[in-house]
Amino acid sequence: SQTIxxxxxxxxxxxxxxxxxxxxxxxxxxxxxxxYRQAAGRGLQLLFYSVGIGQISSEVPQNLSASRPQxxxxxxxxxxxxxxxxxxxLCAWSPRVAGYTFGSGTRLTVV
Amino acid sequence: xxQVMQIPQYQHVQEGEDFTTYCNSSTTLSNIQWYKQRPxxxxxxxxxxxxxGEVKKQKRLTFQFGEAKKNSSLHITATQTTDxxxxxxxxxxxxxxxxxxTGTRLTIIP
Numbered sequence: 001s002q003t004i005x006x007x008x009x010x011x012x013x014x015x016x017x018x019x020x021x022x023x024x025x026x027x028x029x030x031x032x033x034x035x036y037r038q039a040a041g042r043g044l045q046l047l048f049y050s051v052g053i054g055q056i057s058s059e060v061p062q063n064l065s066a067s068r069p070q071x072x073x074x075x076x077x078x079x080x081x082x083x084x085x086x087x088x089x090l091c092a093w094s095p096r097v098a099g100y101t102f103g104s105g106t107r108l109t110v111v
Numbered sequence: 112x113x114q115v116m117q118i119p120q121y122q123h124v125q126e127g128e129d130f131t132t133y134c135n136s137s138t139t140l141s142n143i144q145w146y147k148q149r150p151x152x153x154x155x156x157x158x159x160x161x162x163x164g165e166v167k168k169q170k171r172l173t174f175q176f177g178e179a180k181k182n183s184s185l186h187i188t189a190t191q192t193t194d195x196x197x198x199x200x201x202x203x204x205x206x207x208x209x210x211x212x213t214g215t216r217l218t219i220i221p
Contacts, residue, residue, distance in 0.1 A: 034208070044154070044199065044211040057208075090153055099144055099156035100201075100209065 002027035006091045006103030013110055019064075019078040021106050023091030026072065031093040033074040034100065035066055038088040050074060086110045113138060113204045117212030125220050130187040132215035134200035141203040143176055143183045148214075149196040192219050 006023045013019060025031050035047040046059045048066035056066050063082050067075045074091060091103040116135045124130050134143065142161040146154040158167055160176035160183060167174045173186045183202075187194055197216045201209040 032208075041216075043213045046208060046211075049208050059208075099159055100146075100154070101156065102153040105153045 002093070002101065004091065004093055004101055004103045006106060008106055009104065010107045011109070013081050013108065015083055015110055016080050019076070019081050019085070019108070021076040021089055021091075021108075023074045023076075023103055024072055025074075025093045028093070028095070029071060031072065032096065033068060034092040034094075035074065035076050036090040036092065036102075038090060038105075040088075044090070048076070081110045083110050113210050115140075115200060115202050115210050115212040117200055117215055119215055120213065121216050121218075123218045123220060124190050126192060127189050130190050130194070130217055132185050132198050132200075132217075134183040134185075134202075134212050136181050136202055136204075138204065139180045141180075141205045143180075143203075144201045144209065145174055145183075145185055146199040146201060146211075147196050148199065152196075154199060187217075190217070190219055192221060195219050 003026045032051050034049045036044045037047055038044050047064060049057050050068045053068055053071055063085060064076060064078050086109050089106045089108055092100040094100045118133050122130055142159055144159045145157040147157055148154040158174050160174055163180050164178045165176040171188045175184045183200055185198055195217060197214045199214045200212040203209060
């Protein structure tokens with residue numbers, strides 16, 4: 001069966017520090033991968049998605065970047081965090097045009 | 112741009128009452144999905160509707176996809192405390208990514 005792993009669960013980082021969040025998927029190959037951000041009590045904002053290794057589509061201009069170095073690995077990064085980067089970051093995978101499976105998320109607080 | 116609007120934003124119901132959330136798009140959707148996010152949790156996929164006019168049921172939950180494939184609804188009969196959470200619809204506009212609705216937060220009054 002397919003599983004998705006996302007870590008860490010919570011993170012407190014100072015403004016200006018770097019960020020690296022990792023997401024890995026098991027039990028499937030060539031998945032579509034997604035990074036979402038959710039502000040407290042708000043909806044889901046798509047940040048990046050990838051349909052294959054090295055293929056990244058950015059949805060919102062921001063302080064973040066994403067990479068997909070391996071088929072089942074998706075990384076979200078920032079060189080210098082801003083206060084506005086705080087939020088709940090969710091990784092998800094899907095087969096083509098099907099339901100998404102979300103990871104358990106990372107709650108990032110930038111202080 | 113392609114947007115999916117969802118109403119209401121919040122809904123408070125007495126336990127045992129019914130609940131409905133509505134989803135609307137200005138353009139035709141390839142399909143629509145529904146997700147539930149419990150407080151403090153992550154969204155969990157509930158169902159996908161593909162055909163025009165499709166109706167699917169999961170126990171007390173009834174999902175409908177409009178004839179024009181531009182709207183959808185989720186109806187919960189006789190709500191229970193376990194139904195608490197935020198319900199999101201999400202639609203495909205024929206590309207590789209879902210567009211999520213704004214969500215309806217359901218709270219249950221015991």
